[in-house]
Amino acid sequence: MAYTVHQAKTHLSRLLKEAEAGQEVIVMRGKKPVAKIVPIDEPKASKPPFRLIGAFKGLVHAEDSVFDPMTDEELVEYGFECMLDGELVPPPETK
Helix, strand or coil, X not given: CEEEHHHHHHCHHHHHHHHHCCCXXXXXXXXXXXXXXXXXXXXXXXXXXXXXXXXXXXXXXXXXXXXXXCCHHHHHHCXXXXXXXXXXXXXXXXX
């Protein structure tokens, strides 16, 4: 059905019911159609993606040294100089 803007403003709830019933509602300005009210499709229930626990086991390797504390120089290099307690100290001796 086609309605004027004035009719659409006056009877909006009725037009929405028509759209919910599956009818296409056209709003006209004079003889020119300017809007269409149509029902919104219900969203489909989507399944969560399949995830296999442990799928990357053995594919990711990290040395134990990655968990060592950062030296003062590394903190400065990565922009964390605000985390320094005092002046820079030399890195510890490696064995």
